[in-house]
Amino acid sequence: MGKTDGVGSGHGERMRVVHYINQFFAGIGGEDKASTPPASREGAVGPGRKLAAALAAEGHELVATVYCGDDYAASARNAAAEILALAKEAGAELLVAGPAFGxxxxxxxxxxxxxxxxAAGIPALAAMDPSNPGLPEVAPAIAVNSGEAARHMAEALTRMAAAAAVLARGGTPGEAEGVISGAPAGARRNTVSPHTAAERGVLLALLRLAGGKQTEIKLPDFGHVAPAAPIADPREALVAILTEGALVPSGNPDRLESARAKHWFRYPLTGRDTMAAGEFQSVHGGFSTVAANADPNRLLPLDVAREMEASGEIRALHPEYLVTAGNGTAVGDATHFGVEWAEPARVAGQRLRRSWSGPGSRPRCW
Incomplete structure (x- = not known):
């Protein structure tokens, strides 16, 4: 079948499918390549290979992969139009995007x-977790449940292929294909207001001053943790340093997750006055780690902490540092980590812990 003008051809026939993925799944790179502009490759790339096999079993061909960096896609005004143009150049008769998970x-x-x-007349679907903030923007296309993380990749690709096959027949995929029926409870929906944000903000402030409780966005309740009493004299404190910036020995020997961490680790600091480049690396998946890897003290400032120890500003440093990845960490997991860290510190008589948070979008551990 030759290329078309981008509008779906006869449903039920062998269709030309174009797959959209980000720079990570395209094998271009991580956060350091998040500004990559849209580009395309012939055939399947990365997870698209399994998707191509599943589509072939349904009688369809994955003809091209279009990819783009996450930062570019999120910030460039015409990113979606540029990506769609590449899909049309490849003769897309059906488009699938993702899976994006969470x-x-x-x-x-x-x-x-x-x-x-x-909207351009090409049947399309996107795969993501129901909690993904992109879900409300899918319409008029459909969304397929991918699960929250890449461990669900195989099931997500199977559902995507099944839903694509239904679209190709001119049908409407449903629950059997994993279609997400709507936005999750509590999801925020965009609406058009006749008042500017400044006007609404002033109005809400006046209402609050008058005793009202009105709000445009109801925040979740994560409970309250009472802060510990201040340290009377830091010069008597045994200090532990810790980070959610996923700073681990080079090679990540214990395989700390780069996102949604389920583990934390401790590594020795005895005999070390600095975090040397080449000996440590950040495996955090939520920010560019280039600067941290060039000088790990930027993420965990052991050099300054040792100076404070030597000058008597603190009594001593704990001989280990603690680390996890605070990138999309579940609140329950973060709470669990905190309990595990606090009890040994209490038993050891530790009086102060200093944490350094990375610049990722979702640190929750502290």
Whole structure:
């Protein structure tokens, strides 16, 4: 079948499918390549290979992969149009995007690309977790449940292929294909207001001053943790340093997760006055680690802490540092980590812990 003008051809026939993924799944790189502009490759790339096999079993061909960096897709005004143009150049008769799982920028990009394709007359779907902030932007395309993380990749690709096959027949995928029926409870929906944000903000402030409780966005209740009493004299304190910036020995020997961490680790500091480049690396998946890897003290400032110890500003440093990845960490897991860290500190008579938070979008451990 030759290329078309981008509008879906006869449903039920062998269709030309174009797959959209981000720079990570395209094998271009991580956060350091998040500004990559849209580009395309012939055939399947990365997870698209398994998707291509599943589509072939349904009688369809994955003809091209279009990819784009998450930052570019989220910030460039015409990113979705540029991606759609590449899909049309490849002769797209059906477009699938993702799976994005719980990744916010990726999910929003998938949603916008699928929505643009659907609006242009190309059947389209995007796969993501129901909690993904991109979900409300999918319409008029459909969204398929991918699960929250890449461990669900195989099931997500199977559902995507099944839903694509239904679309190709001119049908409407449903629950059997994993279609997400709507936005999750509590999801925020965009609406058009006749008043500017400044006007609404002033009005809400006046209402609050008058004793009202009105709000445009109801925040979740994560409970309250009472802060510990201040340290009377830091010069008598045994201090532990810790980070959610995923700073681990080079090679990540214990395989700390880069996102949604379920583990934390401790590593020795005895005999070390600095975090030497080349000996440590950050495996955090939520920010560019280039600067941290060039000088790990930027993430965990052992050099300064040793100076404070030597000058008597603190009594001593704990001989280990503690680390996890605070990138999309579940609140329950973060709470569990805190309990595990606090009890040994209490038993050891530790009086102060100093934590350094990375610049990722979702640190929750502290």
């Amino acid at each position: 990744s916010g920028r990726y999910g929003i990009a998938c949603a916008r690309v699928a929505a643009a394709a659907s």
